[in-house]
Amino acid sequence: MLQYTVSRFVSMLLVLFIITTATFLLMHAIPGGPFTAEKNLPEAVLKNLNERYHLNDPLFKQYTDYLANVARGDLGPSFKYEARTVNDIIAESFPVSAELGLTAVAIALACGIPMGAMAALRQNRWPDYLCMFAATIGISVPGFILATLFIYVFALKLELFPAAMWGGPEYVVLPALALAAFPMAFIARLTRSSMLEVLGLDFIRTARAKGLTSFVVVWRHALKNALIPVVTYLGPLIAAILTGSFVIESIFAIPGLGRHFVTSIYNRDYTVILGITIFYSTLLVILNFLVDIAYAWLDPRIKLGGGKGE
Amino acid sequence: MRNKIMILTLILALAAAAVAGCATATKPGGKYLRYSAGTEPETIDPRKSTGSPEAIIEAQIFEGLTVLNAKDAPAAAVAEKWDVSPDGLTYTFILRTNAKWSNGDPVTAHDFEYAWKSTLAPSFGAKYAYQLYYLRNGEKYNKGQAEAVSVGVKALDDRTLRVTLEKPTPYFLTLTAFHTYYPVHSKTAAANDKWASDPKTLIGNGPFKVTGWVHNSKIEFAKNEHYWDAAKVKMAKMEFVLTDSATTELNMFENNQIDLGGNVPASDIPRLLKEGKLRFEPLLATYFFSFNVTKPPFDNVKVRKAFALAIDRGAIVQNVTRGGQKPALAWVPPGLADAAPGTDFRKAGGDFFADNDVAAAKRLLAEAGYPDGKGLPPVTLIYNTSEGHKAIAESVQEMWRKNLGVNVQLANQEWKVFINARAKGDYQVARHGWTGDYLDPMTFLDMFVSDSGTNDSQYKNPAFDDLIKRAKETNDQGLRMRLMHEAEKIFMDEAVIAPVYYYTNAVLVKPNVKGYVRSITGLYFFKEAYVE
Numbered sequence: 001m002l003q004y005t006v007s008r009f010v011s012m013l014l015v016l017f018i019i020t021t022a023t024f025l026l027m028h029a030i031p032g033g034p035f036t037a038e039k040n041l042p043e044a045v046l047k048n049l050n051e052r053y054h055l056n057d058p059l060f061k062q063y064t065d066y067l068a069n070v071a072r073g074d075l076g077p078s079f080k081y082e083a084r085t086v087n088d089i090i091a092e093s094f095p096v097s098a099e100l101g102l103t104a105v106a107i108a109l110a111c112g113i114p115m116g117a118m119a120a121l122r123q124n125r126w127p128d129y130l131c132m133f134a135a136t137i138g139i140s141v142p143g144f145i146l147a148t149l150f151i152y153v154f155a156l157k158l159e160l161f162p163a164a165m166w167g168g169p170e171y172v173v174l175p176a177l178a179l180a181a182f183p184m185a186f187i188a189r190l191t192r193s194s195m196l197e198v199l200g201l202d203f204i205r206t207a208r209a210k211g212l213t214s215f216v217v218v219w220r221h222a223l224k225n226a227l228i229p230v231v232t233y234l235g236p237l238i239a240a241i242l243t244g245s246f247v248i249e250s251i252f253a254i255p256g257l258g259r260h261f262v263t264s265i266y267n268r269d270y271t272v273i274l275g276i277t278i279f280y281s282t283l284l285v286i287l288n289f290l291v292d293i294a295y296a297w298l299d300p301r302i303k304l305g306g307g308k309g310e
Numbered sequence: 311m312r313n314k315i316m317i318l319t320l321i322l323a324l325a326a327a328a329v330a331g332c333a334t335a336t337k338p339g340g341k342y343l344r345y346s347a348g349t350e351p352e353t354i355d356p357r358k359s360t361g362s363p364e365a366i367i368e369a370q371i372f373e374g375l376t377v378l379n380a381k382d383a384p385a386a387a388v389a390e391k392w393d394v395s396p397d398g399l400t401y402t403f404i405l406r407t408n409a410k411w412s413n414g415d416p417v418t419a420h421d422f423e424y425a426w427k428s429t430l431a432p433s434f435g436a437k438y439a440y441q442l443y444y445l446r447n448g449e450k451y452n453k454g455q456a457e458a459v460s461v462g463v464k465a466l467d468d469r470t471l472r473v474t475l476e477k478p479t480p481y482f483l484t485l486t487a488f489h490t491y492y493p494v495h496s497k498t499a500a501a502n503d504k505w506a507s508d509p510k511t512l513i514g515n516g517p518f519k520v521t522g523w524v525h526n527s528k529i530e531f532a533k534n535e536h537y538w539d540a541a542k543v544k545m546a547k548m549e550f551v552l553t554d555s556a557t558t559e560l561n562m563f564e565n566n567q568i569d570l571g572g573n574v575p576a577s578d579i580p581r582l583l584k585e586g587k588l589r590f591e592p593l594l595a596t597y598f599f600s601f602n603v604t605k606p607p608f609d610n611v612k613v614r615k616a617f618a619l620a621i622d623r624g625a626i627v628q629n630v631t632r633g634g635q636k637p638a639l640a641w642v643p644p645g646l647a648d649a650a651p652g653t654d655f656r657k658a659g660g661d662f663f664a665d666n667d668v669a670a671a672k673r674l675l676a677e678a679g680y681p682d683g684k685g686l687p688p689v690t691l692i693y694n695t696s697e698g699h700k701a702i703a704e705s706v707q708e709m710w711r712k713n714l715g716v717n718v719q720l721a722n723q724e725w726k727v728f729i730n731a732r733a734k735g736d737y738q739v740a741r742h743g744w745t746g747d748y749l750d751p752m753t754f755l756d757m758f759v760s761d762s763g764t765n766d767s768q769y770k771n772p773a774f775d776d777l778i779k780r781a782k783e784t785n786d787q788g789l790r791m792r793l794m795h796e797a798e799k800i801f802m803d804e805a806v807i808a809p810v811y812y813y814t815n816a817v818l819v820k821p822n823v824k825g826y827v828r829s830i831t832g833l834y835f836f837k838e839a840y841v842e
Contacts, residue, residue, distance in 0.1 A: 032726025035437070037360070038743070040733050040763040042440045044432075044453040052435035082353030083507040084525075092525055148557075155565050163565035164558045165551065166527050253553035253562070255526035268726055 012285045016278060020070070023277045024063055027270055034079035034268045053079060066274070075275035080267045086275035089260055094279070096166060097249070097256035101241040103172050104179035108237070112184040113230065116191025117223055123196065131188060138185025147178035147251045164253040175252045179245055183237050187230055195226040228299055235291030239284045341841050343823060345834070346559045346571030347550040350526045355499075355506035356492040357429040360437045362745075362832050367550060368489045369833050370531060371412075371514035375403050375422070375471070375486040378829045382645070382749055384483040388417055388493065388515065388538075389471075398478030398785035399446075403471040403486075410536040411495050412519040419465035424496035426463045427451075441490040441747070444482065446474040478785035481750040488748060517543045517837040526552055544825065544840040560818065563587070569820040569841060572832075576698060579632045579816055588816055590634030594746035594830045595813035596643050596754070597635070599691070599706070603806060604768045605738050607687050611804055612678035617739070618808035619663060619671035620713040621706055626810060630701050633816045637665050638809035641798055642751045645830040649791040655751050659795050662802040668713045675714055683715030690719040693741035694728040702810070703741065735768045742766065743813070746831060751794045752781065758801060769806045 035041060035049050050056045054065065069076055075086035119131040154174060155163035161174050198204065199222055207217045246258035257276065264272035296302050348363040356368045377387035389403040409417040426445065429436045430452045443449040446462030462474030475482065485491060495513040498505045505511040509520045517537050522530035529550040533543050551568055553559055556575045560582075562568045572591075574582065582588040601608040601617070608614050623637030636644075639661035646655040664670075672682070680686040691707065693699040703720050710716045718739075723731060732740045746753040756762060759778050760770040774797055781793035815832060826839035 030727070031730040036726045036729050036733075037437075038729060039360075039747075041437055042763055044449070045435075045437060045439050048432045048439070048452070049435040049437065052433065080352055081350070082355060082358050083504040089525075151561050156561065159565070162567060163561035164553065165562070165567060166524075250555055251558060253527070253551070253555065253558045255524060255552075259526065266725060 008289055012282075012289070015285060016281055019281045020067070020274065020278055021063075023274055024066070027268075027273055028059060030268075032268055034270060036268065053077070066271075070278065075278070076271035078269055078272050080264075080269045080272070086271050089272060090257060090275060090279055093255055093257040093260055096254060097242055097245055097258055100172065100175055100179065100249070100254060100256060101238070101245055103176040104241055104245075105183065105234075105238055107176055107180040108183035108187055109230075111180075112187030113191050113223075113227070115184075115188040117195055117218070117226075119188065119192040120195035120199065120226075121218065128192075132192070135185035135188045138181040139189075141181070143178050143181060144247045144251060146181050147175065147248055150174045150178055151251075164251070166252075166254045171252075171254075175245075175248050175254060178251075179241060179248050183241065186237075187233070190229050190233060191226060194229045195222060198222045198226045201225075228295070231294055231298055232291060234294075235287045239287045242283060243280045342545050343548040343570065343826075343836060343839055343841055344568045345548065345550050345836070346562065346568045346573065346818075347529070347552055348573055349554040350552045351529075353506060354512065354520070355494070356489040357425055357434070357494060358436050358438075358506075359489060365489050366832075366834050367529065368492065369516070370518045370548075370836055371512070371516040371520055371534075372489070372492040373409075373516045374488070374491050374493070375405075376483050377835070378484065378487050378749075378827075378831075378833070380827050382830050383647075384487050387487070389486075392483075398480065399475050401473040401475070401482065402466075403473065405469045405471065406538055407469070408538040409515060410538060411513050411515050412534045412536055413495070413513050414536050415495065415497075415513075416468070417493055417515050418468040419471035420468065421493040421496045422471050422491075423463050423465045424500070425492065425494040427458050427461055428494075428499070429490060430461060431458065436490075438490045441485070441488065444475050444477075444479050444485065446476050448476070477783055480785060480787050480790065481748060481752070484749040518548065521547070528552060539837070542838050544838060545836070548836060548839075563818045563820075568818075569823050570826075571818045572815045574633075574816045574818055576632060582818065586821075587818055589819050591815040591817050591828055592643075592645055592830055593813040593815050593832055594643055594645055594749070594753075595743060595832075596638050596641060597702075597741075597743045597810045597813060598638070598641075599808040599810065600732070600740045600742040600767050601806060601808070602735050602737055602739070602766075602768055603804075604735060607678070607680070607689065608738055610678050612674045613680070613686075614805035614808075615663075616671040616675040616678065616714060617710065618805050619667040619674070620710055621808060621810065622666035622709055623810055624665055625709075626702060626705055630705050631698070631811065634814045635811040636814075638812050639663055639665060641801060641807065641809055642754045643746075643812040646746075646749060646751050649788040655791065655794075658791070659798060662799070671713055675716075683717075686716055688719065689716065689738055690721050691739040691741070692721045692723055692728060692731065692737050694725045695722045699741050706810075732766045733763075735766065740766065742807070745813070749831070751791075751798070752778075755794055755797050755801070756782070758806060767806045769801075769804070771800065771804065774800050 035046060054062060066076065078084050078086055078089060115131045115135070119128040122128050151163050151174065154160045161170055165171060204217060204222055207221050244258065245256060246262050249256040249258045260272060261276045264276065347366055351359065351364040351367055352361065353359050354364060354367050356372055359365065359368060373387045375387060375389040376384040379385040388405055388409045390406045392401055392403045394401055405417065405419055411417055426442055428434055430439050430442050430448050432452060432454050439452045447456045447460040448462065450456035451458060451461050464472045466472055493515065498511055498513050502511055509523055512520050514534065517534060517539070518531040519534040520529060521532045529552065531548045533540065533546050537543065551562065556573045559568070559571045559573050560575060560578060563571055574588065579588065601614045603609055627635040627637055640656060640659060642655055642659070644654055644656040647653065648655045648658045675681070675683065691703055693703045700722060707718050707720055710718050731737055744754060744757065756778050757764045758767065758769050759765065759775045777793045777797040781790045781797070784790055822842040824840055824842060827835040
């Protein structure tokens with residue numbers, strides 16, 4: 001386990017280094033810089049600005065200076081937002097994205113798993129059709145369409161929730177629902193197919209033969225085993241939701257990190273682009289690692305580092 | 311083992327609930343203004359900001375020597391009076407005794423001197439430092455060729471500020487209302503370079519002060535009780551919402567989360583107009599197509615003219631933009647005073663051609679050697695990616711096809727790629743828009759002098775340059791205006807650009823919002839605003 005963790009950590013650092021280098025080079029390769037604006041700045045002013053942010057240094061020096069700062073945990077100043085550092089921006093906006101994202105994940109799990117289990121237990125009957133119809137809608141209708149629909153119905157027509165902004169719990173409901181629709185549908189379908197597979201296995205027949213109540217059979221034996229694929233999906237899901245909530249954040253004017261990620265590229269805010277890329281990459285690598293650990297914990301037959309035990 | 315799944319799920323649900331519980335409660339909407347300011351401000355240090363959203367925020371919390379009144383004329387603000395020397399080079403401002411910062415300190419002439427000199431300091435890296443190049447040695451100091459002490463701004467005592475200019479600048483009193491000329495609380499700004507990003511240290515001298523700022527979400531203001539004219543400030547507080555999405559802004563307006571905003575989806579304009587929720591406000595800006603006069607076929611003035619004349623501007627503003635814009639048949643937009651009081655530079659100068667003059671356009675193209683567009687080299691029009699620009703470009707493409715027989719290619723580019731290409735002259739025709747920085751025709755005209763950094767058309771004409779130079783050197787308003795009219799005539803006769811329309815702001819406004827002042831530069835002053 002320790003050996004596994006260490007080797008994962010080393011490969012994680014390597015991955016981050018490659019991502020940082022590639023992003024740095026790509027970023028400087030695209031035309032336009034942080035100070036390109038509709039009203040071209042006089043050369044003297046541009047020179048002073050470039051001096052101030054060390055953009056006049058050779059690219060290699062900029063790169064090594066940047067890496068040295070990152071190693072100290074300093075992601076640098078934002079070029080666009082005066083007097084704000086990338087660390088500030090991430091510290092302010094990531095908790096918002098996390099709150100929104102984890103709420104959406106909780107909704108997706110709390111609704112998706114029972115839906116899938118119900119559909120499997122009532123296969124080819126109306127609850128199954130109903131759940132799978134809902135799941136098909138959730139998978140095929142994009143989140144931003146749902147968001148617009150929710151705003152129209154629940155905010156503008158029924159006036160139950162605010163149409164946008166961020167504040168108390170009432171502000172979380174609509175964006176979290178819009179964000180949760182796809183994973184909820186996906187989890188429902190995943191649970192259903194995996195549950196159907198498990199219900200046909202020998203040990204379930206054994207359990208029934210032992211005279212266990214169907215409640216115990218389903219909840220204690222079948223569902224637990226059926227959820228392994230769902231747990232596997234959790235890692236990529238949380239990562240995707242935390243890093244991919246940009247559109248929803250934009251529609252609801254939520255001050256999350258997703259918006260910064262997209263606008264920083266548009267603004268050529270070099271340090272913000274790099275900082276968020278590094279932050280997101282770290283998050284993804286760590287989440288994948290945690291999923292592997294959880295996976296092994298759930299299914300004792302799985303050994304980390306390859307191979308299967310008896 | 312058996313409950314691990316449940317534990318996992320529970321942990322996640324609890325984490326979400328815990329995070330959700332941290333959210334702050336919001337206040338119910340009372341009788342105060344909620345304005346949508348557009349995007350998150352880059353900074354609200356007036357020495358460093360450049361954009362319009364920033365300027366609107368700063369206009370509520372700072373005040374310059376002068377302020378623009380409802381007629382867009384400069385009026386006394388921190389300065390109660392001033393003297394101008396006969397040669398127009400020296401201004402002596404006397405500051406009011408009761409002008410105070412939001413912490414109660416008096417606003418002094420030293421604050422102004424400090425603010426202006428720090429903006430010009432090369433190491434400070436202020437983008438708008440060039441707005442202070444009017445000051446004697448301002449440009450030299452900014453380029454590192456002169457000392458700070460030689461810059462033409464000096465506090466003679468706490469209440470007297472002497473300003474010396476490079477050249478006579480008859481519109482200088484409108485410049486002193488501009489945010490780059492605001493004072494800063496020198497003690498605070500000198501001690502802490504992040505003073506403007508934290509409401510606790512953000513000291514201003516305007517009618518309001520910032521009490522809260524949630525980045526990318528909202529800024530909260532309260533009345534500044536130390537403001538010298540506080541008796542006229544009607545609202546105890548206000549709130550600016552920060553969202554850059556027009557659709558979101560409209561949703562919030564219709565959901566009664568904001569009272570005023572200026573970012574409306576074009577497709578909703580007709581409906582909102584019918585429902586009486588929209589107002590069109592003029593803006594000192596022109597939408598135009600810039601020709602690169604060094605690239606064939608646009609190195610031929612007749613081709614440029616033909617393309618400019620073959621645009622049906624009326625159809626574009628009526629059917630495409632639908633925002634109450636006015637077709638532009640000249641370069642400088644309406645709203646700027648001419649020499650005589652109460653006259654308008656645009657009215658005095660008139661239009662330079664007729665809209666949609668297809669016959670003349672056809673004739674000119676034939677004279678240039680391309681009858682019905684035959685033999686014309688391929689032409690590409692570039693614009694920055696946006697639905698609005700795309701719709702206009704497609705309309706113009708169709709007009710040129712129908713009226714001139716020319717098939718123009720369209721190419722959209724990402725914003726900064728586009729700006730870069732246009733500035734380098736790496737294009738034939740490009741979409742362009744220009745907003746005036748200050749209230750004088752010069753803010754449009756000097757853009758196209760040969761050595762200007764904003765001359766994306768690569769236009770070089772000594773006669774034009776000379777007129778602009780002479781206009782910049784005289785203190786005689788009548789002569790200045792005459793020279794600028796002449797310069798504009800040369801510029802339009804050469805068809806360096808094809809103007810399309812004079813911009814407007816489509817403003818969402820609730821009927822109970824009263825008393826605010828809006829400048830043609832797009833600034834709002836909420837000093838005397840209130841919500842009924």
